[in-house]
Amino acid sequence: MFRGRYAIPAALLASVGIFGLMAFSPSAAQADSTTPTTLASAGGGYTYPTPTTSPTVSASSGYGTANINLPETFIAPGQAIFDASCASCHGADASGTSRAPNLQGLGAGTVDFWVSTGRMPLADSSVQATEKPPRFNRTETLQIAAFVQSKTPGTGVPIPIVNLSAANLESGGSLYTLNCAACHTITGAGDALAGGAYAPSLHLATPTQIIEAIRSGPGNMPRFSEGNLTPTEAHDIAAYVHGVIQQPDDRGGFGLGGVGPVGEGFVGLLIGVGLLMLVCFWIGERS
Numbered sequence: 001m002f003r004g005r006y007a008i009p010a011a012l013l014a015s016v017g018i019f020g021l022m023a024f025s026p027s028a029a030q031a032d033s034t035t036p037t038t039l040a041s042a043g044g045g046y047t048y049p050t051p052t053t054s055p056t057v058s059a060s061s062g063y064g065t066a067n068i069n070l071p072e073t074f075i076a077p078g079q080a081i082f083d084a085s086c087a088s089c090h091g092a093d094a095s096g097t098s099r100a101p102n103l104q105g106l107g108a109g110t111v112d113f114w115v116s117t118g119r120m121p122l123a124d125s126s127v128q129a130t131e132k133p134p135r136f137n138r139t140e141t142l143q144i145a146a147f148v149q150s151k152t153p154g155t156g157v158p159i160p161i162v163n164l165s166a167a168n169l170e171s172g173g174s175l176y177t178l179n180c181a182a183c184h185t186i187t188g189a190g191d192a193l194a195g196g197a198y199a200p201s202l203h204l205a206t207p208t209q210i211i212e213a214i215r216s217g218p219g220n221m222p223r224f225s226e227g228n229l230t231p232t233e234a235h236d237i238a239a240y241v242h243g244v245i246q247q248p249d250d251r252g253g254f255g256l257g258g259v260g261p262v263g264e265g266f267v268g269l270l271i272g273v274g275l276l277m278l279v280c281f282w283i284g285e286r287s
């Protein structure tokens with residue numbers, strides 16, 4: 001009788017707690033712990049062909065400005081993959097069709113972003129392309145990028161060689177708050193935008209993809225030129241997203257998956273109100 005009165009609210013409270021832990025426990029984000037610091041790791045475990053044709057670091061004029069130069073031998077295999085997987089929508093020469101936009105002039109970095117995040121190839125062109133496991137391995141992705149880049153050499157967004165060793169997390173944090181948090185939220189969890197679009201979670205993007213997104217402005221995201229964010233600033237943001245947002249230091253308790261102040265407040269409220277309810281029941285019992 002006495003116990004029975006506690007049983008229902010206690011069970012309710014426990015199930016809310018267990019549900020919250022299961023629903024919000026961090027998972028995939030932690031898997032992305034690679035910090036590319038060298039040319040080899042910027043390629044994502046990609047092994048280079050013979051030295052005469054390997055990608056080289058283009059002349060860099062300061063921190064964060066090095067890019068991958070794709071070898072010419074990548075163009076032919078890239079064209080074969082493009083013919084089979086992309087040309088039906090983007091056209092054999094990547095100049096676009098009624099089904100999909102022109103890719104010429106976008107640059108290897110833009111192609112790398114869309115293919116390495118799994119957005120392309122697209123199955124259903126009526127909805128916003130989403131991140132999914134990439135169809136192609138690192139070498140194939142670079143080959144496709146080399147083919148598209150070969151149509152307009154030297155233009156568009158290059159594939160950056162990301163080196164975060166000298167990045168400034170503090171500057172990255174304030175630049176993130178100013179330029180990115182409005183859409184991606186302060187915790188990087190992502191949010192819905194107007195018109196059915198959404199800004200995705202940043203918990204899976206690699207530093208290379210982050211810089212490619214900054215420079216190419218995918219979909220409804222604005223494009224930030226080097227005049228808006230310098231190479232150093234873009235690197236600082238990538239370091240902040242990679243080092244702080246993707247590996248949060250959850251002081252004082254559970255991270256709740258970094259869902260943001262509203263979600264966290266909601267969970268706090270549920271647990272707080274639940275505890276209060278138990279106390280009320282207990283007081284009621286005694287009198």
Ligand code: HEC
Pocket residue numbers: 082085086087088089090099100101102103106110111114115120121122123124125127128129144218219
């Ligand atoms: C089923 C048709 C389809 C296929 C197949 C497809 N795409 Fe796309 N692609 C689209 C559409 C539609 C968009 C515009 C999507 C958007 O903006 O969300 C797009 C956008 C892109 C963009 C970004 C263009 C821009 O202006 O920013 C790139 C890069 C791209 N595709 C590359 C590829 C590559 C490389 C392949 C092959 C591996 C491929 N796509 C296969 C339909 C397709």
Ligand code: HEC
Pocket residue numbers: 117119128129130131176179180181182183184193197198199200201202204205209210213214218219220221222224237241
């Ligand atoms: C106006 C809103 C907006 C702002 C501001 C914005 N983004 Fe985005 N971002 C988007 C949208 C929308 C997409 C998804 C594009 C698509 O898939 O069509 C996106 C996609 C991305 C992705 C790809 C994530 C993935 O895993 O596929 C990254 C990385 C990213 N943004 C980083 C940034 C950074 C860094 C900043 C600040 C410098 C920023 N964004 C500012 C709206 C925004």
